[in-house]
Amino acid sequence: MKKSILLFVAIVLQVSIATNAQNLPFSDYNQRWVDSVFQKLTPDERIAQLIMVAAYSNRDQAHIDAISELIRKQKIGGLVFFQGGPTRQVQQTNFYQSISKVPLLVAIDGEWGLGMRLDSTISYPYQMTLGAIQNDSLLYKMGVEVAMQCKRMGIHVNFAPVVDVNNNPNNPVINYRSFGENKENVARKSIAYMKGMQDNHILTTAKHFPGHGDTDADSHYDLPLIKKSRTQLDSLELYPFRKIIEAGIGGIMVAHLSIPSLDSTKNQPSTLSKPIISNLLKNELKFSGLAFTDAMNMKGVTKHYTPGMADAKAILAGNDVLEFTEDVPKAIEEIKKAIREKKITQAEIDARCRKVLAAKAWVGLDKWKSISLTNLSKDLNTPKAKLLNRQLTEAALTLLKNENTFLPLQKLDTLQIASVSVGAEKTTTFQRMLAKYTSVQHFVISKQATTADIKKVKDALAKFDLVVVGVHVPSVRPSKNYGITENMQKALTELSSINQKVIICHLGNAYTLPKFDFSKATAIVTTYQDNTIAQELAAQALFGAVSMSGKMPVSVSPVYPLNGGLGMNSIHRLKYTMPEEVGMNSELLERRIDSMANIALTQKATPGCQVLVAKNGKIIFHKTYGYLTYDNQRPTQEDDLYDLASVTKVTTSAPALMRLSDEGKFGLDKTLATYLPEYKNSNKKDIQFRDILTHQARLTAWIAFWKETVKDDGERNHKLFRTDSSKRFPVKIVDNLWLNRKYCKKIYKEINDSPLLPEKKYVYSDLSYYLYPRLVQLQTGKPFETYLKETFYLPIGATHLTYKPLRYYPIDQIVPTEYDSLFRKTLIHGTVHDEGAAMLDGLSGHAGLFGTANDVAKMMQMYLQMGEYGGQRFINEATLKEWTRYNDVSFSRRGIAFDKPDPKSPGLSAAAASSPESFGHSGFTGTFVWIDPKYQLVYVFMSNRVYPTRNNNKLGSLNIRTGVLQTIYEVIQKGEAK
Known part of the structure; x- marks a missing residue:
C-alpha cells in the first residue's frame, strides 16, 4: 500500500512538472522506457541517478578504476568529462557505459565547443566575441554544429550557454565567457545557441543562475557576495534566464553565490538555497527542466559545507542533479538521512529520478549504442564546422575608429607599410596575411622588450607612411592585468605617438582596450580574442577583402561604448578562405x-x-x-x-x-x-x-x-x-x-x-x-x-x-x-x-x-x-x-x-x-x-x-x-x- 501511494505521488509530481513546462523538450518522452528502468532501481540507486562525477580522459588507470568503482557499486547517473582527448574519451565512455546498470548521462563544459575541454577539436569563439555578432542565426548554426560534435562523442549534456549578464569588467570568472552586458543581446544569443543544440537533442544548460555577471570574486575559490536588491536582479540578471526558460531550455545550472536579497541565510550558496531554487527558479519562473548544481568541489560551496552534507542540502534546495560530487557514498548516505528525517520524501527523489530518466531517453540513451572510433577526428573537424568558425569570427570583427574612412586601405601604391606585432615573439599569422595583399616590412616587440628595443623599432619606422600594429594581449583572463606588461604599454604608447598613420588591430579581450592609449591612431579594429583565424581575418579586413559589422557587446570606457562599431563594406579584394564558403567540397578538391x-x-x-x-x-x-x-x-x-x-x-x-x-x-x-x-x-x-x-x-x-x-x-x-x-x-x-x-x-x-x-x-x-x-x-x-x-x-x-x-x-x-x-x-x-x-x-x-x-x-x-x-x-x-x-x-x-x-x-x-x-x-x-x-x-x-x-x-x-x-x-x- 505504501509503495502504491509513493508511486502515485511521483506520478502526480511528474504530471505537474509536465504541465508547467509546455516547451520542455523531454517531458513525457518515452515513458514506457522510463517506467521500465525506474521499476528496476532500488531507492539508493534512484538517488544515485541524481549524481554526476568528474571524469578525465588524460589521467591514469587509477582514475579509470575509481570511476568504474562508482559506476559498478554506487550506480551513479552520469559523468562530467573535463580535460582529455576525443579518442581516449570515447574509449572510456564506451567502457563506462558497458559496465553501467543504467546508461550514463554524459556532460561537458562546452561553452565554445568541445575545444574548451578536449584537444584536437574545434574551439568556437568565446561568448564575448559572439556577443559582437549582429546575425544571431550564426549562433543557431553553431549550436547545431556543437550538438553534432557532442553526439559523435557520446555526450548528451552541454553545460552552456553562459547567460550571465557581465556588467562588471573586473569579473574574474565570467568576463569573456558572457555574451556581454546588454540583457536583450545576452538573451537572444543564448536562445539561438540553445535552440541549435536542443533541436538536435543535446540537453542545454544555461548558467549560472541567478546571475554571476556582477561579481568580483571567483566562485571556484570563494563564495561571491551579490548585494543587489530583488528589483535590480529582476530587471537585469534574471531577464535572460526568464527568456530562455520561456523558450524551452532543458537545463539550468545554479551558481555558488551568496545573495542576501534572495536568501538572507549567512554564507548560504545559492546552490543550497531552497528560496532560490525551489521558490524562485521552479515555482516563480516555472522552470521544470533539470536543475544542475555547479561543481560541488568549488570553494564557493565547500568553504562552508563539507562533502555529503553540501550534496544533501543541494537536493533539499530543489536541485535535480549534483555535478562533481566529491564523495558519492557520503552524499547518498546524507540524502538517505534527510529522507529518514522527513526533510524530503522518497517520492520527491523518485520524481527527480524519473525526470532524469526522461532526459536520458530524449538524448537517445533509451537506444544506447557503442560509439565508433572510425573517422572520429575527421567527424569532429569537418570543413563545414571549420567554415562556421571562420564565419563567426568574421562577423564579430569590429571597427571602432576610422578617421576619414581610411579603411579599407586603397591606392596601395601610395603607401609604404610596416607592421609591428606587440606582445609576440616572432612574425605572426596576422603579419603574414598582411603581406599577401602588398609589400609589408615586419617588426616584432615582445612583452619583455627593453627601452632600447622599442626605440630601435620606432626609429626604423620613420621611413614608412603607414604602420599597422597588431596588439597581442597575452591573456583573455583579467588576473595579473591580462598578462599585459609595462613594457607592452610603453611600446604601444610610443607607437601611437609616431607621425605616421597608425592602424591598431587589437587582438584580445575588449576589456583591455582602455589599458592602452590609442587616441592618436587613425583606425582601430578589435577581434575580442587572439587566435589564428582572428589574425587572418583581421588582416584581410584592413584591405577590404572582408567586411566588418561587429558591435561592442560591452562598454569598457566612454571611448569604447556598448554597441560601438562603425561597420565597413568589402571592396572585393581577394579573400582567403575555404572551398566550402563557395559551395565546394574541400576534401574532394584537394x-x-x-x-x-x-x-x-x-x-x-x-x-x-x-x-x-x-x-x-x-x-x-x-x-x-x-x-x-x-x-x-x-x-x-x-x-x-x-x-x-x-x-x-x-x-x-x-x-x-x-x-x-x-x-x-x-x-x-x-x-x-x-x-x-x-x-x-x-x-x-x-x-x-x-x-x-x-x-x-x-x-x-x-x-x-x-x-x-x-x-x-x-x-x-x-x-x-x-x-x-x-x-x-x-x-x-x-x-x-x-x-x-x-x-x-x-x-x-x-x-x-x-x-x-x-x-x-x-x-x-x-x-x-x-x-x-x-x-x-x-x-x-x-x-x-x-x-x-x-x-x-x-x-x-x-x-x-x-x-x-x-x-x-x-x-x-x-x-x-x-x-x-x-x-x-x-x-x-x-x-x-x-x-x-x-x-x-x-x-x-x-x-x-x-x-x-x-x-x-x-x-x-x-x-x-x-x-x-x-x-x-x-x-x-x-x-x-x-x-x-x-x-x-x-x-x-x-x-x-x-x-x-x-x-x-x-x-x-x-x-x-x-x-x-x-x-x-x-x-x-x-x-x-x-x-x-x-x-x-x-x-x-x-x-x-x-x-x-x-x-x-x-x-x-x-x-x-x-x-x-x-x-x-x-x-x-x-x-x-x-
Missing part, C-alpha cells in the same frame, strides 16, 4: 588536385608545381607540390617567383594596351605604322592590331635571334659579348655573359624586315610582343616596366610581379628553369628563360616577367571583375569584354591577346568543361592561367617543367594543367548539383 599533381611529380613532368584556385573572389585553394629541382633539396613554397614565360603577354602587354585603348591612345583597328613610325615603310605597315593580337596577321611564328650570335662551330661571336658589364656591354644575359648595347636594334630590324606568310591564317607568333614595350613608352612617356608597376601592379598589391627579379629578391626565392647547353651554357636561374627576352635585357612584352601565384591571381581577378579591383577601375568593362570574346572563329579560337577554349575541339586548349566566356594563357616554362566568368573562377598553375631541359613535354602530353582545371570544374559542378 584529393583530386593532389592526384593530378602527384602524377606530374612521379612521371617527372616537373620537379614541383603550385596550384591556386579562386572562386567568387575568394582564394579557396593554394598548395605547393614537390621541389624546385629533382635533387629534392628545397620544397616549393607559396612565395616562390616563377618565370611566367608567355603568361607575360596577358600580365604586361595585354593590360597595357587595353588601358591605352581606354585612354584613346591605342586602337585595335589601327595599324602597326600608326604607333611605330619605323614601320611606315615596312611590309607590315598596314597590318591591324586586331589581326596581330589574334595571331592571324601573317607574321612569322618566331625568330631564333640568339642563333645569329653563335658561329658555325657553336662558339659565341666575341664581338657581341663580354664576361663583365661595361658601358658598351650593359645587357646581362646571365652571370659572366653581357651583350652589346646595340644588338637590340638588330632584333627590332629583323622583326621589321621579316617576311609575311603567304596567306592569312592562324599562326601563333611572338614577334609583335617584342614591340609593345616601345609602343607603350612612346604613348605614355614611361618605361614599360615603370608603367606596368605604377598603373597595375603596385595599386593592386601585386608587388612580386617584376622583370629581372634578382634586383629585389634572393636567388633561392626564384625557381630555376632550364640548363641551356646551346646559348648560355649554364643553368638559367634568376634570369629569363626565353633567349629573345634575355637579349633585350630581360624585358619584353612576350616573356621576362616573374611573379608569385598569389600576385598573378590578383591580375586575373581584376580581369574576372571586368577591370575593377580593390575599389579601383583599371580597365573599362566594355574593353575587357571585347578583348576576351571570340574574335573570328573561322580563323582561330583566340580572343584578342587571350587564348580561349577551342569550340571545335573541347579540351584542347583548356578544360573540356570551360565555358565559352572563359579565357587565359599558357607559358612555355610550365605556367598557366585561366579565368571563367560563368563560374567566377580564377586558376593559376605554376611549374618549371623545363627543368632541366625543355625537351621534357610530359606536362603537356599528360594534360596536367588542363587536367587540374577540369577537376576543379567537376568539383564546382558537383557542389552546384547539391
